[in-house]
Amino acid sequence: MSMVRKSVLVFRELPPDQLARITAVHEVVVANPRKPAERPAFEAALPHAHGLIGSSHPVTPQLLAQASQLEVISSISVGVDNYPLDALRERGILLCHTPGVLTETTADTVFALVMATSRRIVELANHVREGRWDRNIGEDLFGWDVHGKTLGLLGFGRIGQAVARRAALGFGMPVLYHSRRPVDMPELAGRAVHTPLDRLLAQADIVAAVLPLTPQTRGLMGAREFGLMKPGAIFVNGGRGATVQEDALLQALDQGRLRAAGLDVFATEPLPPDSPLRRHPRVTALPHIGSATHETRQAMAALATTNLLQALAGQRPQAVYAGGA
Ligand SMILES: NC(=O)c1ccc[n+]([C@@H]2O[C@H](COP(=O)([O-])OP(=O)(O)OC[C@H]3O[C@@H](n4cnc5c(N)ncnc54)[C@H](O)[C@@H]3O)[C@@H](O)[C@H]2O)c1
Numbered sequence: 549m550s551m552v553r554k555s556v557l558v559f560r561e562l563p564p565d566q567l568a569r570i571t572a573v574h575e576v577v578v579a580n581p582r583k584p585a586e587r588p589a590f591e592a593a594l595p596h597a598h599g600l601i602g603s604s605h606p607v608t609p610q611l612l613a614q615a616s617q618l619e620v621i622s623s624i625s626v627g628v629d630n631y632p633l634d635a636l637r638e639r640g641i642l643l644c645h646t647p648g649v650l651t652e653t654t655a656d657t658v659f660a661l662v663m664a665t666s667r668r669i670v671e672l673a674n675h676v677r678e679g680r681w682d683r684n685i686g687e688d689l690f691g692w693d694v695h696g697k698t699l700g701l702l703g704f705g706r707i708g709q710a711v712a713r714r715a716a717l718g719f720g721m722p723v724l725y726h727s728r729r730p731v732d733m734p735e736l737a738g739r740a741v742h743t744p745l746d747r748l749l750a751q752a753d754i755v756a757a758v759l760p761l762t763p764q765t766r767g768l769m770g771a772r773e774f775g776l777m778k779p780g781a782i783f784v785n786g787g788r789g790a791t792v793q794e795d796a797l798l799q800a801l802d803q804g805r806l807r808a809a810g811l812d813v814f815a816t817e818p819l820p821p822d823s824p825l826r827r828h829p830r831v832t833a834l835p836h837i838g839s840a841t842h843e844t845r846q847a848m849a850a851l852a853t854t855n856l857l858q859a860l861a862g863q864r865p866q867a868v869y870a871g872g873a
């Protein structure tokens with residue numbers, strides 16, 4: 549790799565071993581703009597930065613305009629909705645991300661939400677914790693079987709396919725999926741069927757979204773779509789919050805149309821303190837933990853660091869989302 553020292557701005561904490569790989573080659577400033585005390589250092593470093601590495605902070609076109617030296621942004625995420633794709637393309641700035649290394653972990657989280665909502669795991673664990681388990685439970689606390697139910701997947705990329713494997717092979721669930729194009733998955737032997745959105749919503753018992761946020765998917769699930777779902781169905785979201793119109797979801801829950809919702813992602817994160825989704829009795833809400841295990845976050849940081857170092861050395865990075873000459 550090239551030994552030309554460049555300037556790197558780390559805008560989210562990196563594990564020490566990955567930070568050391570960068571400091572061995574480049575000048576590094578670590579400053580998280582989400583922390584008010586670190587914001588001035590972030591702003592001071594931005595005009596000199598050749599590389600940015602981090603996640604969770606929206607890189608606006610205004611912010612990008614200040615980064616006049618920028619060659620690469622290496623995101624520690626697979627989702628790239630925080631970045632201004634057109635402006636990056638226009639300036640020939642590379643955008644790298646971390647596909648693949650978080651697929652299985654995120655699929656585990658999505659499936660955990662399917663299980664938790666169907667079997668009322670959090671609600672019933674609280675029942676025990678709060679000292680209310682004083683007799684055999686009755687029908688009012690029974691759950692709903694997962695095995696054998698029809699799963700509808702919105703999005704059938706890396707994560708959608710990993711969820712489908714769990715569902716079809718582990719739980720005997722027929723899978724319907726909605727995606728931009730049909731996918732050949734020989735290991736599922738026809739048990740995952742490409743299906744138009746409206747038909748999927750009408751036929752699935754459990755609908756799980758694992759979509760990226762794009763202009764086409766923003767607000768995809770609204771009142772009409774929740775209205776098409778089977779009465780008593782479950783909705784899970786492990787993709788991006790803004791693909792769902794949250795008011796419409798709340799209405800479907802309050803009207804008793806939906807049995808429950810399991811959500812890892814929200815239109816605004818962290819979820820505002822007064823959001824009804826925080827305390828709704830039929831909602832299992834998680835703080836965006838899809839990929840949040842020690843092993844996976846380490847693998848994401850390592851891949852993002854490799855992407856950054858390769859780009860700054862003039863090589864084609866391992867996982868480029870867009871851009872570059
Ligand atoms: N909850 C989490 O912590 C977490 C973790 C990882 C990823 N994610 C989110 O999950 C998304 C998917 O990740 P992936 O690795 O599976 O991505 P991917 O690119 O492999 O798959 C995306 C899928 O969405 C489909 N799609 C895209 N636009 C569509 C549209 N307009 N209509 C129908 N289908 C459409 C594609 O056809 C594809 O099947 C990421 O972009 C990210 O936003 C969330």
Ligand SMILES: O=C(O)[C@H](O)CO
Nearest residue numbers: 603624625626627839
């Ligand atoms: O897109 C991703 O990688 C996840 O949401 C984690 O940020």
